[in-house]
Amino acid sequence: MPAKKAASKAAPKKAGGASKGGKAKKKKWSKGKTREQLNNAVMWDKNLVDKLEREVPKYKVITVSVISERLKVNGSLARVALNHLSNKGLIKEVSFNSKIRVYTRATGSDE
Numbered sequence: 042m043p044a045k046k047a048a049s050k051a052a053p054k055k056a057g058g059a060s061k062g063g064k065a066k067k068k069k070w071s072k073g074k075t076r077e078q079l080n081n082a083v084m085w086d087k088n089l090v091d092k093l094e095r096e097v098p099k100y101k102v103i104t105v106s107v108i109s110e111r112l113k114v115n116g117s118l119a120r121v122a123l124n125h126l127s128n129k130g131l132i133k134e135v136s137f138n139s140k141i142r143v144y145t146r147a148t149g150s151d152e
Contacts (some may be wrong), residue, residue: 081115089114093122098131103144 082089090113097103101113101127108119123142126132136143 063109079113081109082118083114085114085118093126094129094131097122098146099127101145103132103146104141
């Protein structure tokens with residue numbers, strides 16, 4: 042029993058000493074933020090073209106980034122896809138400038 046008393050006295054002493062301003066831990070430098078690596082396609086294949094022509098004309102807002110994210114293709118392929126669908130008449134241009142191109146689905150009543 043006396044051993045327990047001695048141990049219980051030592052424990053509060055240590056806790057009190059740490060709160061009085063003991064030596065602080067050295068700061069650890071962060072590794073920095075890392076971006077998730079994308080594995081986007083860089084060439085068209087039959088499956089991607091079918092998916093493009095089947096799904097994209099149903100989207101309400103169609104931009105390069107929307108096609109790139111949803112079909113997992115890179116930006117240059119997405120730009121080519123926009124031109125391809127626009128020439129076929131499957132999508133309609135809303136806004137076109139050097140920074141962003143915005144398209145929407147083509148409806149039969151507008152033509």
